Amino acid sequence: MIDGTKALVDDFDTNFLDYILAIKIVDSVEEAIEHISKHSTKHSESILTTNKEHAKRFSQSVDSATVYMNCSTRFTDGGQFGFGCEIGISIQKLHARGPMGLEELTHINT
Structure with a gap:
């Protein structure tokens, strides 16, 4: 795990304009989809998972210009x-x- 500071709720709605990430670790794909629907800019979203069904559900449920599975959003x-x-x-x-x-x-x- 990378050292860092725990993200605060406001961090998920902040454009840092720097090399800073606000990462949310969730317990379910439903929690991930709910979090993104609240905080997304609708630009690009990504899920890291080994579960193909979770990846499919995520890609079908998230409303963004680009949706990725197991890769960086920098490819947008x-x-x-x-x-x-x-x-x-x-x-x-x-x-x-x-x-x-x-x-x-x-x-x-x-």
Whole structure:
């Protein structure tokens, strides 16, 4: 385990703008889904589990632009998804969602 300070409730709603993590260790997949629904930015979420059913339930229940199983959320990047250079990341459900490049942000009239 990495040394650190125990996260406080407000930490889960804080954008630290630094190399700081607020990690919640939970007793069930339901608790994880509930925690994320309360504190998510809807950008990217990840679950670390060896249980395939928990991973499936998590991926079907969490409402975020990207949902990962057993990997870092730092992969939420246009280059990683094959979109090329990203201009922004949308957390909305309308139009493009997730990393967006020039094509997702423009329309060519013909």
